[in-house]
Amino acid sequence: MGYQLELRHFNYFLAVAEELHYRKAAEKLCISQPGLSRQIKQMEEILEVKLFVRTKKKVSLTAAGEYLKSEIEFILNHLEVTKKQLRHIRDGNFGEVRIGFLGSAMQEVIPDLLIKLKDKFPGIQTNLEELSNNAQINAIVKDKLDMGFVRTARVPEGLNIQPVYTDTFSVVLPELYPLLTREFRDVGQLAEENFILFAQDYSPLYFDTVMSICEDAGFTPKVSHKSVHAQTIFKLVENNLGIAIIPTSLQYGFQMKVKFIELKNIPQRAVLSVCWKEDNRNPALRHCINLLLNQSR
Amino acid sequence: MGYQLELRHFNYFLAVAEELHYRKAAEKLCISQPGLSRQIKQMEEILEVKLFVRTKKKVSLTAAGEYLKSEIEFILNHLEVTKKQLRHIRDGNFGEVRIGFLGSAMQEVIPDLLIKLKDKFPGIQTNLEELSNNAQINAIVKDKLDMGFVRTARVPEGLNIQPVYTDTFSVVLPELYPLLTREFRDVGQLAEENFILFAQDYSPLYFDTVMSICEDAGFTPKVSHKSVHAQTIFKLVENNLGIAIIPTSLQYGFQMKVKFIELKNIPQRAVLSVCWKEDNRNPALRHCINLLLNQSR
DNA sequence: CTAATTGATAACCCATAGTTATTAAGTGTG
């Protein structure tokens, strides 16, 4: 009767909603099954809404339960972030920003940002994680990440995206490849080679752009290998397994027996963008974004 | 110890944060003061963060407490909205949309929307509230309102705005005013009259637009009265206390002894826009916005 | 000084979360 909804109910509800099995959920929560049953029942009474359908050995969510699940996930995650921020504030820090990035952002943009952050906002903690374009965007939507460095043109509704670094492309050739830089005119000369590219699902935009570079030069490349790490690509090139086209800045920081020819005369550019959720409540994020966008102009 | 944060703590914390006085807060919560003291202390232990400073008869929030207050307010409000939505889903309804509006939106746009909603989504409940531009925008930012009908050009970051109805302006004159419609050429003829306008802080854009209409006609109007209700303005005009310039559609629905002359030949238009929060999680809102934006094109 | 605030502490009580034991109902096998 005069009961009150509590966070405990939320955790119990989520466990059942995930397992769709009272005993298993109770085990996961380290409580007994009847206790769990009663709490869920109580929750339904408090909310005056049926959340689960128990029928013939099967537990399933009602429409309302489905909706509640996503909202509770949102609230509990928000709470976790808040707790973390609280500790940062207590320690005299301003907050934490969780940053996702593609490996290629580590060459220029991220070190720059970190140095400027340390200078202007020494209190802001950073938490870096290397992820694919899609993984970053999903994490940002779910508030698991505050911002991401991606190579993509379109993002879901509710996300903002701004270019922060524009790069030419370069061809990567084995060190002893019989073509001198001064003899190089355009990519068409490499039409017969095998190409090694970043995997399409890792960065669809990159993939399409490289294809368009080749098409502009009048051929369709034979793609022999796909990889997600620059190092792997360079290694393959070094071993004469093919050639590659990559964003120019990626060449720095590797010691490989390969040579680079920058494609200055084509219109395509590799654009690295920063992406964040419009309504992210993390105040430290705003400072980061401002630093990034002002420095690049 | 192995204590756990609960919603109860949130409500207690908010009461103390608002009253800044344990006894008064305890009274408001209908519990005893020692109980409240203990719960707050426990909360600080769980979070490992001091939330209040108790010093010499005065209770005040720490920086962390200040931050937590705003986050808890956000979470509890979100929870209330979720509960309401749950009941709508249970009742076979799709959800509830809380709509704010300026009085002038009630003539055309809102009745239209409500009829279409009833037709296409009979399950969506609406909750209408007449508010000023600013009050609406603040409420939308704080998730107290899902959408608003405003006359303004700029909105804070995170809000979307789209025009839904464009209107000419009309001059409002007393019924017996010695100027026939066919004699009317431009507003300049009314340069010597007193003007009655909507209050500037009620709708800054309207105010500026009317000023620009007069300036284009080569004079600066003498503003004698400001009001927030169309009815009041008409009443003042009826009693020869001045003349007005209003969005044309406002004239419908009133029985007043005034006449209207539409200003068809000036470029200014009164634009009514719909405004909503980009990341609003209310699924019913999307349907509303889609209905609105499709119908107006 | 005394009186009247304030929030914190201590000791107690009882509501209720969580327990164990059991039941009812469903599923599947031979």
Added chain:
DNA sequence: CACACTTAATAACTATGGGTTATCAATTAG
């Protein structure tokens, strides 16, 4: 169909800890 073996719900009990009252220490006001 009887059988074992699930499942979640129910009943009765236990004990944690939220809320209570009584009191204290500290500050402020007169």
